[in-house]
Amino acid sequence: MDAPAKKRRTRIQTEKRELILEAALEVFSTHGFRGSTIDQIAEAAGMSKPNLLYYFRRKEDIHETLIQRLLKTWLQPLRELDDVGDPIAELRGYIRRKLEMARDYPRESRLFANEILQGAPRIMPLLEGELKTLVDEKAAIISGWMRAGKIATTDPRHLIFSIWATTQHYADFDVQVRAVLGPDRGGDGRFHDAARFLEQLYIDGLRAKP
Amino acid sequence: MDAPAKKRRTRIQTEKRELILEAALEVFSTHGFRGSTIDQIAEAAGMSKPNLLYYFRRKEDIHETLIQRLLKTWLQPLRELDDVGDPIAELRGYIRRKLEMARDYPRESRLFANEILQGAPRIMPLLEGELKTLVDEKAAIISGWMRAGKIATTDPRHLIFSIWATTQHYADFDVQVRAVLGPDRGGDGRFHDAARFLEQLYIDGLRAKP
DNA sequence: CAAATTTTTGACCGGATGGACAAACGTTAG
DNA sequence: CTAACGTTTGTCCATCCGGTCAAAAATTTG
Structure with a gap:
């Protein structure tokens, strides 16, 4: 899977591999897998192509490592949605964490979006397995809150989708958001405005009980 | 821009060009521009590569034609948002039309998403021009409704983004949606459930006035 | 320091890919 | 029917791209 195989990682190997992954994230997330070239990544990482291939034998290995690493953190916010606290506070926290991830890790979000857009060829099993299980589990929790009359009744799965x-x-369509908002409103305040809007949309909506 | 240039289109030309565009939409929307090959498109259209290149001189010409055609219809639902009718009914209609487009034209949606994901290199001027103008205009209408107390007050631009x-x-992340819903709930009812959910989320939320 | 090991690089290879071209084939109008 | 025009195809080319390899350079180890 990766070049220096089972052997222990050298200091240089650890550093250079990280450098490559950082560069590759940048390139893959904007051009997609097939749209990116090893040369591009190598240049972004400040090294020659053969040198890069010394650390990752194949282009796909870089991509796979990135995807694996991404998935580990991607579902964390949803995992943290628990039924111990106040339902409204839990959902508010989930929305906030997801928006923060879009703000702080837009490249990871785009990498994921690229993968899904192309039919998720490399992560389909995970979607049908781990992800589905997790959503089922959290949807059950949310349904429980609804039955208990703690939040308004709605479709929990589509609620998750919409979140x-x-x-x-705000990560995937960033250029469009910025273009539409213009230079003035498109500044740093984007995410603050978005947070306020989403808070109102979801929380006020969920408080209203039929 | 296109092969048979300024001359009048033959019957065969009209038919074959349409055939190519249909095939190219399929291919581009799932593999992106760089991820698609002329051979792929030619095969999907049932013709040889040189034959395809007789109708479109360059790969980019096909893509550009598709994008131009897409944009014409893409913004139509928003254009139809008018301030003549009942505000709630107008917004409900807009959401319904957008969801129908995601259901009936998912490939167009993914083509657009691919373009934006990659930084919108070919349509940036349009985003900053025509699209921004349109959104500004519609945001003003929505703001008017809010000031008049006809719908709840919120950020009109982020409301549009969220819609x-x-x-x-439901078009761009279709495979994920289906994977999570599973074979049972993932059937045809997807869009019906989504419509009900979105209706509740937006309409109930907007009715509530502070 | 010197040997062993790791890292870097230039040169190279084979296959894929976008595109050109001329010749063959089909269609249509006079 | 035939000349003109439109369509299709096989062949070919230049470039790009993923990946290899051996040898040079740098680093680590004893």
Whole structure:
């Protein structure tokens, strides 16, 4: 899977591999897998192509490492959604964490979006397995809150989808958001405004009980 | 821009060009521009590569034609948002139309998403021009409704973003949605459930006035 | 320091890919 | 029917790109 195989990692290997992954994240997330070339990544990492291939034998190995690493952190916010606290506070926290991830890790979000857009060829099993299980589990928790009359009744799975969609939108469609908001409103305040809007949309909506 | 240039189109030319565009939409929308090859498109269109290149001189010409055609219809739902009718009914209609587009034209949605994900290199001027103008205009209408107390007060631009995000999500992230819903719930009812959910999320939320 | 090991590089290879071209084939209009 | 025009195809080319390799340079180890 990776070049220096089973042997222990050298200091240089650890550093250079990290450098490559950082560069590759930048390149892959904007051009997609096939749209990116090893030369591009090598140049972004400040090394020659053969040198890069010394650390990762194949282009796909870099991509796979990035995806694996991404998935580990990607679902963390949802995992943290627990039924111990106040339901409204839990959901508010989840939305906030997801929006923060869109703000702080937009490249990871785009890498993921690229993968899904192309039919998720490399992570389909994970979607049908781990992800589905996790969503089922959290949807059950949310349903419980609804039955208990703690939040308004709605489809919990589509609620999760809409939270994913609205938060990741600020990473995946960033250029469009900035273009539409213009230089003035498109500044740093974007995410603050978005947070306020989403808070109102979801929390006020969920408080209203039929 | 296109092969048979300024001359009048033959019957065969009209048919074959349409065939190519249909095939190219399929290929581009799933593999992106760089990820697609002329051979792939030619095969999907049932013709040889040189034959395809007789109708479109360059690969980019096909893509550009698709993008231009897409943009014409893409913004139509938003254009139709008018301030003549009932505000709630107008917004409900807009959300419904957008969701129908995600259902009926998912490939167009993914083509657009691919373009934006990669930084919108070919349509940036349009985003900053036509699109921004349109959004500004519609945001003003929505703001008017809010000032008049007809709908709840919120950020009109982020409201539009969230409608885009939630509806297009069902086209762009289709494989993920299906994987998570599973074979049972993932059937045809997806969009019906989504419509009900979005109706509740937005309409109930907007009705509530502070 | 010197040997062993790791890292870096230039040169190279084979296959894929976008595109050119001329010749063959088909269609249509006079 | 035939000349003109439109369509299709096989062949070819230059470039790009993923990946290899051996040898040079740098680093680590004893």
